[in-house]
Amino acid sequence: MTTTSEVRARRGGRLMLNKVPEVTIWFWVIKILCTTVGESFADWIDMKLGVGLVNTAWIFTAVFAVVLGVQLRLKRYVPFPYWLTVVVVSVTGTLYTDILTDQLGVPLWISSAVFSVLLVVVFGVWWLRERTLSIHAVTTLPRESFYWLTVLVTFALGTATGDWTLELTGWSPGVSVLLPLGLIASTALLRRFGANPVLSFWLAYVLTRPLGANIGDWLASPKVAQSPGDPTGLALGTFTTSLIFLGLILATVLYLTATRSDVTETHEATHTPRTTADPRRERMALAGFVLLAAATGGLLFWAHSRPHVGPAPETDATSTVHLAPGQAVKKFPPAKVDALRTLASTSLRDARSGDAAGAHASAQSLRDLWDADQASLQPLDDTGWTFLDAQMDQVLKTFGIDHPNPPMSPARQEAELGTLLTDLR
Template identity: 40%
Template sequence: MSSTRQDDVQRPFRRYLSKTPEISVFFWIIKILASAAGDPVADLLGTTAGLGLAITTMLLATATTVVILIQFSAARYVAGLYWLTVVLISVMGSLVVDNLTDILEVPLGVTVIAAAVLLAGTFVVWFAAEKTLSIHTIDTGRRETFYWVAVALTFVLGTAAERLAVPSVSAVAGLVALLVAGLASRVRGVPALIPFWLAYLVTQPLGVAVSNLLSEPRDAGGLQIGVAGISAGILAAVVALVRYVSATHRDDPSLDNTRRPW
């Protein structure tokens, strides 16, 4: 039996080796929190701590690269490592948009279009190379590369798109889109990857809008919480939830397709 054929036969049993978590309500809650952490953490380091955009970007890019390399070297899904990677990519997504807007003076609309085209191109190349876009069999280095590139592009696209809209509108639109994606995932005949990536994308502007509303002045309808407080609160919530799913194994990769809507 050829190595390719043998790999195809064994793949269903290798889902236990998948490097991505089971998609559950905990996944989406942590994802929204991770999305909400991007802007305040970037502002905390760049503005409040006085590091500036350039130094903050270099530091976060270095940290993100190191963590991603560790993530790739892991033999299986590790909740803490996976979500640390997501949080860092969230912050980097904010910093990328900041650099494009403030340093290179790229209009937000151009960033949205470019990120959308790159994301679509990633899915095309991913499918051409792997003949699947399954998020439940991220069990090879190449599939994991495609997965994280797609994730990073959703953060950039979602952040830029949110900045084009009013925060309250983004929050409502993101919540509605997330609910629609959830319902679509349960409709027979709809490919699971479509509602998943739609939900993954819209949770980014939703999270950013939530963090913006928390930091907005009271007379503008916000809670006027400083970036330090927002960052600490969001990161503490992420840590608590990740510790919970790690202890309970609620998000371990599963072979049970009957309980998997995504």
């Protein structure tokens, strides 16, 4: 899925080599590995460490700016900084989509449409300025800037379309792997037939995002669903999955660094160039892509119409269990209860003083900490945890966190926080 073009260019008196690796099998292997570890590692930081979705996005945006700055200063392709940038941008693009969905309540079909239009706009501006979209012509700073902006948008788009597919079909992550895998294989076959190399490359690039994410979810998800519609898998956990794939990425990068087999100049010196493009075959392959898109749409429509269990609908989480004040936390570690009580007290204080933003931020941190502690607290006392979880949900609802309603009145927020603090004492 490549096209031969210029690999050197002078810009401001500086000789630059192509900044993107040759698209060999190693490119696609490590791209999928980066996508998987990006998904798993982001979930681990967000949920297990209790950092929170928005804070995680800020952290990775800053990291992305740093690693991208290093990458842009290089004069040639170097495996380690290049693939580190891909890992970080995969996390960052995923988080942006998750914020739209989980924090702002934007439907996935809208996110998919918006990112699709944005990708077309980026390609259009890139083409109008540079007259090429080939990754073998990434030899100037403007072209490399367009390239990384495109990569960022493809990760956000891949996240949105992948999650939307799961929402439509109710497929498990293991089954969901088959759709992007089949589409990538079909794209590769059409490319061998004579499809446009740039179109084929970027289609496959977008599709590797849902493929890698589904692999990560399949490996990390529990073997038994905690709630109807929740994903199931091999129960390796997000941390173990991240470690495994980070190790595989490091091994692959070390191999590529030693062999230089994915450097454009090395590859072109040892491989026969592709034959000239055949316009007739390109048109026929384009028709094949259209048929493939229609078939995919038909499959998704059919799967959506079949009976399946999706995520549990939003319901009133009022608990049917009634416990005396302090009873629910008797079996929980005092340090964890104190941390929860501190955040709830801070939110209540801010609500009473009229600091709506501070109260919301503390309530969101309370949610993140509660979610992060679920794995350790629930086994200690399932009844107590369920009781507190219901009251916690009532608090979050008053702030419009994880619920579609707008924030409620400060008086309602204070009342629910007061009830929660009574249960936590």
